[in-house]
Amino acid sequence: MSFFRSYIAPLMIVLIFAVAMLAVSARIFLPSDMMAPAPIEEPVSMIVPMPTASTDLVMPELSELIHGLGSDRVEG
Numbered sequence: 001m002s003f004f005r006s007y008i009a010p011l012m013i014v015l016i017f018a019v020a021m022l023a024v025s026a027r028i029f030l031p032s033d034m035m036a037p038a039p040i041e042e043p044v045s046m047i048v049p050m051p052t053a054s055t056d057l058v059m060p061e062l063s064e065l066i067h068g069l070g071s072d073r074v075e076g
Helices: 002-029 061-067
Strands: none
Touching: none
């Protein structure tokens, strides 16, 4: 067990660090077009806005939001 703690565990930690550092630093060697952000499918200005709540809809009461609908309540 002492051999594992002294030699194997530190070696595994250093190898994991080296692989992570290699993966992160690989962006340096990518072509410039691959380093750009990913393109979006449609421009933001063309997105249809979400419908807003209209005032003619009936809003639930606070007690319905907390306890549920009256028809769902268990009498007892």
